Amino acid sequence: MATRIEISGLTAYYGKFKAVADVNLTIEPKSVTAFIGPSGCGKSTVLRTLNRMHEVLPGARVEGKVLLDGEDLYGPGVDPVNVRRNVGMVFQRPNPFPTMSIYENVIAGLKLNGVRKKSLLDERVEESLKGANLWDEVKDRLNRPGAGLSGGQQQRLCIARAIAVEPQVLLMDEPCSALDPISTLAIEDLIQKLRSSYTIVIVTHNMQQASRVSETTAFFSLEKTGDPGRLVEYSTTSQIFSNPKEKRTEDYISGRFG
Amino acid sequence: MTATTMPAAPAGHQSLNLRGQTLRTPVLGAIAVGAVALTALLYLVTSIHSRIQFVLIVLLLFSIGQTVASVLVEGARRARDRLVTTLVYGSFLLALIPLVAVLVAVIERGAKRLDMDFLTHSMRGIGARDAGGGIYHAIIGTLEQVGLASLMAVPFGLLVAVYLVEYGTGRISRVISFFVDVLTGLPSIIAGLFVLGFWILALGQPFTGFAGSLALTILMVPVVVRSAEEMLKLVPDELREASYALGVARWRTILKIVVPTALPGIVTGVMLAVARVAGETAPLLLTVFGDNSINMNPFDGEQSALPLYIYSQAGQPQQVAIDRAWAAALTLIIIIMLLNLIARFVASRAKVK
Ligand SMILES: Nc1ncnc2c1ncn2[C@@H]1O[C@H](COP(=O)(O)OP(=O)(O)OP(=O)(O)O)[C@@H](O)[C@H]1O
Numbered sequence A: 001m002a003t004r005i006e007i008s009g010l011t012a013y014y015g016k017f018k019a020v021a022d023v024n025l026t027i028e029p030k031s032v033t034a035f036i037g038p039s040g041c042g043k044s045t046v047l048r049t050l051n052r053m054h055e056v057l058p059g060a061r062v063e064g065k066v067l068l069d070g071e072d073l074y075g076p077g078v079d080p081v082n083v084r085r086n087v088g089m090v091f092q093r094p095n096p097f098p099t100m101s102i103y104e105n106v107i108a109g110l111k112l113n114g115v116r117k118k119s120l121l122d123e124r125v126e127e128s129l130k131g132a133n134l135w136d137e138v139k140d141r142l143n144r145p146g147a148g149l150s151g152g153q154q155q156r157l158c159i160a161r162a163i164a165v166e167p168q169v170l171l172m173d174e175p176c177s178a179l180d181p182i183s184t185l186a187i188e189d190l191i192q193k194l195r196s197s198y199t200i201v202i203v204t205h206n207m208q209q210a211s212r213v214s215e216t217t218a219f220f221s222l223e224k225t226g227d228p229g230r231l232v233e234y235s236t237t238s239q240i241f242s243n244p245k246e247k248r249t250e251d252y253i254s255g256r257f258g
Numbered sequence B: 001m002t003a004t005t006m007p008a009a010p011a012g013h014q015s016l017n018l019r020g021q022t023l024r025t026p027v028l029g030a031i032a033v034g035a036v037a038l039t040a041l042l043y044l045v046t047s048i049h050s051r052i053q054f055v056l057i058v059l060l061l062f063s064i065g066q067t068v069a070s071v072l073v074e075g076a077r078r079a080r081d082r083l084v085t086t087l088v089y090g091s092f093l094l095a096l097i098p099l100v101a102v103l104v105a106v107i108e109r110g111a112k113r114l115d116m117d118f119l120t121h122s123m124r125g126i127g128a129r130d131a132g133g134g135i136y137h138a139i140i141g142t143l144e145q146v147g148l149a150s151l152m153a154v155p156f157g158l159l160v161a162v163y164l165v166e167y168g169t170g171r172i173s174r175v176i177s178f179f180v181d182v183l184t185g186l187p188s189i190i191a192g193l194f195v196l197g198f199w200i201l202a203l204g205q206p207f208t209g210f211a212g213s214l215a216l217t218i219l220m221v222p223v224v225v226r227s228a229e230e231m232l233k234l235v236p237d238e239l240r241e242a243s244y245a246l247g248v249a250r251w252r253t254i255l256k257i258v259v260p261t262a263l264p265g266i267v268t269g270v271m272l273a274v275a276r277v278a279g280e281t282a283p284l285l286l287t288v289f290g291d292n293s294i295n296m297n298p299f300d301g302e303q304s305a306l307p308l309y310i311y312s313q314a315g316q317p318q319q320v321a322i323d324r325a326w327a328a329a330l331t332l333i334i335i336i337m338l339l340n341l342i343a344r345f346v347a348s349r350a351k352v353k
């Protein structure tokens, strides 16, 4: 059920500003890939091109190809709404819907896409919350507001919400940066669990996290501010962290810059 | 001594002096009493006698006395703090005065005539000097006219606001924004004149409650648009993105995520708009015309309305008519308050607990 992602010649703009240039990489199905690199090098931008969220911002556009199991996301006639049903996303800051209960938050994607059957919804809520390691903590208060949970719980709620629509790919943009070490661990455990069924791409500033959760790592960087970010090195995580080919990767990994 | 005790400050170390001196309550009380006494004296020897001025002078003297005492005892920073605090509370109280005064006046004079009889009878067949009569016809008129105006203005205003916030870019939305601003400043009588000239005179339509609600609609739309726009802008983009990322189409995101999130604020804005037009007299004068008997049908024949009723009754010399005007004013206030409460209740039901 998981999907291969092939990115070729990808360039992303914000208006006239070229944020990332000429990215080429292939992400294997059912793997965890980490995007690392200094701030502003375009990790989030590349991530958001993978489910066509980039173009939501006014003036933002993309050149190049992103193939999802061979089909170009940016091909003619492709509906971004359908793309996003297959490629889920978890954001840096937990963003549960404030008007909805925990239950409603989890099934928001299904409900807003027209699923009505109560038994199916109930089932999916339990499944997704269990999948997100949150079920035990909230099963007695499913009808309380989602915004009333702790930050870490909210983030796991957002993950439950994302997996409830059963996407093929899960994108995570620094999902732990607003969380304490315990919640971070909970989310990392969760990623380990999810890797068997999803293709996962995670942006992180935490090198240990990248080495703990991912099997492949992409290092992005930029020459100087104002230049577009570029993919510097893409390889297995162990290779990147123990024996990088590029000098710049090594400098970054060992903390000499960025 | 336990092991956790901090070592004593080294000898010669300056004390931190965290406490400082504080003005005691009796001192403040004395200053207040002094301020009142001084003002009273001032009133005895001079010819000032306004009650509002009395309050203002007391406030002024109290602030001066307090500031001086505070500078002496507590130091300049605390004194400034006290002065500003006094000013803020004082302004708040001053702002309350007109509100309370209006309410008290209306209740005092309006309660006299406000009973079931008054609420359930019209003015049909009541002579200029007769004591009876009521406002049933005017309540019907106001409810129908404001209701119709809301039915037209609220959906339309909301759609415009959604367009401006969610879709509008570039020139069209700037033009719409400009016209909404112009409409916001439109004197209400102009709205009435417009309906009179266009709908009644040019198109030959009769004076009806509906003509009045057309004029009210013109006044309501900009208020609804502006307030809904502000509320929709407050909805964080993260929520929109969260919804898009679930594969939800844009219009559904707006309908099911953005508008519900902004709903309490939108309801407040709509209620402001309703309250504003429910009290409009001038545009109704030109369109509804006013009538003494009950007319349930807003689309046929002249109607009355509470503001019109108040205007016509208050303009008469007899005390009975003036009493009726006060009672009608009280009714209008109560109706608007009830509508407000109902709207808030409905909006709060929509939230998760
Ligand atoms: N909404 C936007 N409008 C204009 N420029 C943007 C926008 N978002 C990002 N950029 C620019 O695009 C470049 C890449 O930004 P991006 O957010 O992808 O970096 P990042 O690698 O995710 O950084 P961080 O690690 O700080 O999150 C930066 O130069 C940034 O200033």
Ligand SMILES: [Mg+2]
Residues within 6 Å of the ligand: A043, A044, A045, A173, A203
């Ligand atoms: Mg980022």
